[in-house]
Amino acid sequence: MRRVALGALVVLLALGLTRTTRAQTGRQPNDPLYARQSYLLAIHAPEAWTITIGDPGVIIAVVDSGIDLTHPDLAPNLRANPNAGLAGCGDDAHGCDVLDPARAARSCGQLPAAPSADVAPLTPRGTFLAGIVAAVGNNGQGIAGVMWQATIIAVRAADCRGSTDEQTLAAGIAYAVRAGARVILVGSMAKRTAANGCAPPRSALAQAVQAARDAGVLVIAGAGDENASCVDDPAAAPGSLAVAGATLDGRRWVERKDGSNAGPQIAVAAPAAELLSTIPLQARRKPPDDRYAISSSTAYAAALVAGEAGLLLAANAALTPDWLTTLIVRSAHPLPDGDAPGWAGAGLIDVAGALRLVPAALRGTVTVDGAPAPDGTLIEAYVQGHSCGQAATFFDGTRSTYALFVPTDAMQPGCGGPGRVIDVRVAGVAAATALWTPNAIALDLAASSGE
Numbered sequence: 001m002r003r004v005a006l007g008a009l010v011v012l013l014a015l016g017l018t019r020t021t022r023a024q025t026g027r028q029p030n031d032p033l034y035a036r037q038s039y040l041l042a043i044h045a046p047e048a049w050t051i052t053i054g055d056p057g058v059i060i061a062v063v064d065s066g067i068d069l070t071h072p073d074l075a076p077n078l079r080a081n082p083n084a085g086l087a088g089c090g091d092d093a094h095g096c097d098v099l100d101p102a103r104a105a106r107s108c109g110q111l112p113a114a115p116s117a118d119v120a121p122l123t124p125r126g127t128f129l130a131g132i133v134a135a136v137g138n139n140g141q142g143i144a145g146v147m148w149q150a151t152i153i154a155v156r157a158a159d160c161r162g163s164t165d166e167q168t169l170a171a172g173i174a175y176a177v178r179a180g181a182r183v184i185l186v187g188s189m190a191k192r193t194a195a196n197g198c199a200p201p202r203s204a205l206a207q208a209v210q211a212a213r214d215a216g217v218l219v220i221a222g223a224g225d226e227n228a229s230c231v232d233d234p235a236a237a238p239g240s241l242a243v244a245g246a247t248l249d250g251r252r253w254v255e256r257k258d259g260s261n262a263g264p265q266i267a268v269a270a271p272a273a274e275l276l277s278t279i280p281l282q283a284r285r286k287p288p289d290d291r292y293a294i295s296s297s298t299a300y301a302a303a304l305v306a307g308e309a310g311l312l313l314a315a316n317a318a319l320t321p322d323w324l325t326t327l328i329v330r331s332a333h334p335l336p337d338g339d340a341p342g343w344a345g346a347g348l349i350d351v352a353g354a355l356r357l358v359p360a361a362l363r364g365t366v367t368v369d370g371a372p373a374p375d376g377t378l379i380e381a382y383v384q385g386h387s388c389g390q391a392a393t394f395f396d397g398t399r400s401t402y403a404l405f406v407p408t409d410a411m412q413p414g415c416g417g418p419g420r421v422i423d424v425r426v427a428g429v430a431a432a433t434a435l436w437t438p439n440a441i442a443l444d445l446a447a448s449s450g451e
Contacts (some may be wrong), residue, residue, distance in 0.1 A: 025046060025047060026044070026045075026046030026047035026048070026049060026050050026352070027046050027047075027049035027050050027053075028046060029049075029137045029138040029144040029148070030138055030139075030140050031135075031137060031138065031139065031140065031141060031142055031143050031144045032140070032141065032142070032288075033142055033143045033276060033288060033292060034143060034144050036276050037143055037144065037275075037276055038248060039248060039270075039271035039275055039304070040144065040146070042248050042271055042348070043146075043270060043271065043304060043308070043348070043349050043350060043351050044350050044351050044352040044353065045144075045146055045351050045352075047351075047352035048308075048311055048351040048352040048354075048355050049137070049148070050352075051311075051315065051352065051355045051356075052311055052314045052315050052355065053137060053138075053147070053148040053149055053311075053314075054134065054147035054148050054149035054150045054310060054311060054314045055149055055150070055313070055314035055317075056077075056149050056150065056151050057151070057314075057317065058147070058150050058151065058182060058183075058310045058313045058314050058317075059079070059150075059151045059152075059153060059179070059180050059181045059182055059183075060133055060134065060147075060150055060151070060152055060153070060181060060182070060183045060184075060185060060306055060309075060310050061095070061152075061153040061154075061155050061172075061175075061176030061179065061181035061183070061184045061185065062126055062129050062130050062133065062152060062153070062154060062155065062185050062187065063155040063157050063169065063172040063173060063176060063184060063185065063186045063187065063188065064123075064125050064126035064129055064155070064156070064157065064158055064186070064187035064188055064299075065121055065122045065123040065124075065125050065126040065156060065157075065158040065159070065160075065162060065187075065188075066097070066118075066119045066120050066121040066122050066123075066126045066127075066154055066156040067094075067095070067119060067121060067126045067127050067130050067152070067154035068120075068121050068127045068278070068279075068280040068281065069094055069119070069120070069154070070281070071127060071131075071278050071280070071281075071291065072141060072142070072291075073131065073135045073136055073139070073141060073142035073143065073278050073291070074127070074130055074131060074134070074135060074136070074152070074278055076136050076139075077134045077135075077136055077145075077147075077149065077150050077151065077152050078094055078130075078151075078152050078154070079093070079094050079095065079151050079152060079153050079154075080093060080094070081093050081094065081179075084117075087175060087178040087179040087180075088115065088175070088178060089115040089116070089117065089175060089179075090115065090116060090117050091117045092115075092117045092179070093117060094117070094119055094153070094154055095117075095119040095153045095154030095155050095156070095179070096115050096116070096117065096119065096153075096154075096155055096156070096172075096175045096179070097111075097112060097114055097115060097116045097117070097118045097119055097156040098114050098115055098155065098156065098157050098168055098171040098172045098175055099111065099114055099156055099157055099158070099159060099164070099168055100113075100114050100168065101113065101114070103159075103164075103165060103167075103168060104159035104160070104163075105159050105160065105161045105163065107160065107161070108122065108159045108160035108161070109160075111159075115175070118156070119154035119155070119156045120156075121280045122156065122158065122159055122160040123158065123160060123161075123162050124279040124280055124293070125158070125162060125187055125299070126154065126156070126158075126187060127277075127278050127279055127280050128277045128278060128279055128293070128295060128300070129185060129187045129277075129299060129300065129303045130152050130154070130278065131143060131145060131277035131278030131279075132145060132146065132275060132277045132300055132303035132304060132307065133145055133146060133147060133150065133152065133185065133303050133306050133307045133310065134146070134147040134148070134149075134150040134152055134307065134310070135277070135278055136148060136149075142278065142288070142291065142292060143276055143277065143278070143292065145307060146303075146304055146306075146307025146308060146310070146311065146351065147307050147310045147311055147314070149314075150307075150310050150314075153176060153179055153181055155172040155175055155176055156172075157169055157171070157172035157188060158187075158188045162188070164188045166190060166202045166204045166205050166233065167204055169186060169188055169190075169205055169208070169234065170204040170205055170207070170208035171208075172186075173186065173205075173208040173209065173211075173212055173219060173234075174208055174211065174212075176212075176217070177211065177212050177215050177217050181217055182216070182217060182218070182309075182310075182313050183217070183218050183220065183306050183309045183310055183313070183324075184212060184217055184218070184219045184220070185220050185221070185302060185303055185306040186219060186220070186221040186234050186302075187221075187222075187299045187302075187303075189221065189222060189224050189225070189232035189233065189234075189235070189298075189299065190202060190205070190232055190233040190234070191224065191226060191228075191230070191232055192224075192230040192231065192232060192233060192236055193226065193228050193229075193230045194230075197230070198229070198230035198231075198236075198263070199230075201233055201234075201236045201237045201238070202233050202234075202237075205233050205234040205237050206233075206234075206237040206238060206239075208234075209234055209237040209238070209239045209240050210237070210238065210239045212239070213239040213321050216320060216321065217321065218241060218309055218321040218324050218325065219234060219237075219239065219240045219241070220240070220241045220243065220302050220305050220306045220309065221233075221234050221235035221240055221241075221242060221243070221299075221302050222235060222242075222243050222245065222272075222297060222298030222299040222300075222301055222302040223235050223242055223243060223244045223245065223260055223261040223262070223263070223265075223266055223298045224260075224261035224298060225245070225258050225259065225260065225261070225297055225298055225299075226258070226259075226261055227254055227257065227258060227259030227260070227261070228261045228262075229261070229262055229263060229340070230261060230263055231261050231262070231263035231265045231266060232261060235265060235302075236263070236265050239321075240265075241267050241268075241305065241309075241324075241325055241328070242263075242265045242266050242267050242345075243266070243267065243268060243269065243270055243298060243301045243302040243304075243305050244260045244261070244262065244266045244268070244269040244270075244272075244298060244301065244343055244344050244345065245259070245260035245269065245270070245271070245272025245273070245296075245297070245298035245300075245301045246260070246269040246270060246271055246272060246273075246301070246335060246344060246348055247271070247272075247273050248271055248273070250335045250336065250348060251335075251336070251338060252269075252338055252339075252340060252343050252344070253271075253272040253273045253296065253298070253301075255273065255296055258296070260272060260298050260301075260343065261298070262340040262342065262343035264342065266342065266343065266344065266345035267325065267328070267329055267345045267346065268305065268328055268329060268332045268344070268345045268346050268347065268348070268349050269301065269332075269335060269343070269344035269345060269347060269348050269349070270301035270302070270304040270305050270348065270349050271301060271304065272296055272297060272298050272300055272301040273296045274294050274295075274296055275294065275295065275296065275300045276292060276293070276294050277292065277293070277295070277300070278291060278292060279291060279292060279293045304349065305328060305349055307351075308328060308349055308351045308354060309324050309328065311351060311354075311355060312324055312327055312328075312354060312355065312358060315355055315358045315438060315439065316358050316359070316360075316361055316438060316439050316440050317440050318361035318363060318403060318405075318440040319358070319361065323359070323405060327354045327357050327358065328349060328354055329345070329346040330346075330354075330357060330411065331349070331350045331353035331354040331356075331357055332345070332346040332347040332348060332349050332350060332353075333347045333348050333350055333353075334346070334347040335347045335348055356408070356410065357407070357408050357410060357411050358408070358438035358439075359405045359406055359407045359408060359411070359416060359438065360405070360406040360416055360422065360434075360436050360437055360438060360439065360441055361403065361404070361405050361406075361439070361440045361441065362381070362402075362403070362404045362405075362406065362422070362424065362434060362441045362443045363401070363402060363403040363404070363440065363441070363442065363443070364401065364402065364442055364443045364444040364445060365399050365400060365401055365402075365444045365445070366379065366393050366400045366401065366402050366426060366444075366445045366446075366447070367400070367444075367445070367446050367447070368426065368427070368447050368448070368449055369447075369448060369449050370446075372395055372398070372399050372400040373393045373395070373400040373426065373427075373445075373447070374393070374395065374400075375392075375393060375394065375395035375400070376392045376393060377392065377393040377400065377426060377427050378390065378391075378392060378426075378427055378428070379391045379392065379393060379402045379404050379424065379425070379426055379445070380424070380425045380428075381404055381406045381422050381423070381424055381425075382422070382423040382425070383406065383414065383415050383416065383420050383421070383422055383423070383436065384414060384420065384421075385414075386412075386413075386414035386415055388406050388407065388412060388414070388415035388416065388422070389404050389405055389406045389407070389415075390404070391403060391404040391405075402445070404424070406422055406436060408438070416436040416438070417436060418436070418437075419435070419436075420435075420436045421433050421434070421435060421436070422434045422435070422436050424443070424445060426445050426447035427447065427449075429447050429448065429449075431445045431446065431447040432445055432446075
């Protein structure tokens with residue numbers, strides 16, 4: 001069996017460190033350790049929270065080593081599955097263990113046969129990732145996640161040494177799709193560095209990532225922590241959103257021999273150095289070190305982006321993986337190249353900036369002369385005479401449906417903005433109007449052929 005290391009170390013540092021933060025704007029949570037989360041200021045999370053703090057309806061899967069279900073800063077945002085068993089993993093109340101015991105290190109002891117509902121943490125990493133994404137905010141304890149409200153699914157795919165393999169990760173991604181996740185954060189990373197350059201992305205992972213994207217689910221992963229010029233899997237897979245690691249001053253994260261990998265697959269960067277998050281209970285430590293710690297990894301940078309994607313979905317549940325990627329990339333701020341040109345992709349993420357670009361999403365059924373519109377019928381949106389979006393109907397044998405996105409004026413001049421009216425046409429014929437809002441808008445269209 002070829003094992004896959006988790007990338008950067010999970011070195012958990014005590015919290016007794018000096019922290020400085022810049023002037024704060026936006027919405028400020030009352031979590032006592034929030035003052036030490038300066039990375040949230042760097043990505044403009046407080047400003048984003050004036051727009052949305054998340055939504056329990058947004059499901060995010062964390063594919064890693066399991067999650068501490070008892071953590072008080074996570075428990076309210078962990079899934080309590082009302083339809084346990086329907087995703088092919090038994091009584092999966094909180095998630096699924098897809099790790100075959102035969103693929104785990106012997107030192108991990110007795111593990112249940114997969115798949116099982118046991119998602120107890122085998123390392124601290126999965127719990128750490130979950131806290132970055134969605135530790136409950138403004139609850140008077142611990143830290144704040146990028147999302148204060150969400151639904152987190154635990155997918156255990158790495159053993160007690162933080163190792164896994166591509167088949168296991170692919171199975172974890174597939175389960176998360178079946179379980180209803182809209183965003184999948186993969187914390188485990190497989191190196192691609194080879195003697196003659198970078199090895200091709202692993203086929204099983206690439207297929208799993210593409211299948212997720214085809215199902216409307218975005219997979220997000222870190223670039224890897226070997227300070228190398230090859231992006232790790234599954235971030236390197238076409239269809240993934242690959243995230244590089246940055247420092248708070250906007251440079252590439254490099255720490256001793258560890259550091260953010262670079263490569264053409266990188267979409268954006270996010271802070272990766274000394275992030276503070278949740279860990280499983282450490283009985284011999286005193287609070288807050290018993291439940292919280294500091295660590296560094298591009299996987300944690302990816303967790304920040306997963307939280308950003310979740311906030312975007314909270315603002316507009318109709319957003320597709322393509323739209324999520326576009327908003328995240330378009331709103332990022334360029335960073336200096338340093339010794340690795342292009343290492344940061346489009347640049348450092350700006351969560352508030354992405355939310356300000358959220359489009360309107362019109363969707364519903366389409367009829368022409370009282371009958372379902374023919375498959376592929378053109379649907380157009382105009383705002384003040386500007387062409388602002390096109391889509392085609394899809395006929396499923398019973399009805400025709402459409403999904404039409406109308407971008408903001410900031411993304412496409414002359415288009416969406418508060419108070420603006422969208423004129424919707426079906427096959428060139430006016431069918432309806434709607435008031436533009438950065439949200440999902442239910443609008444059934446009934447048009448006449450004019451014959």
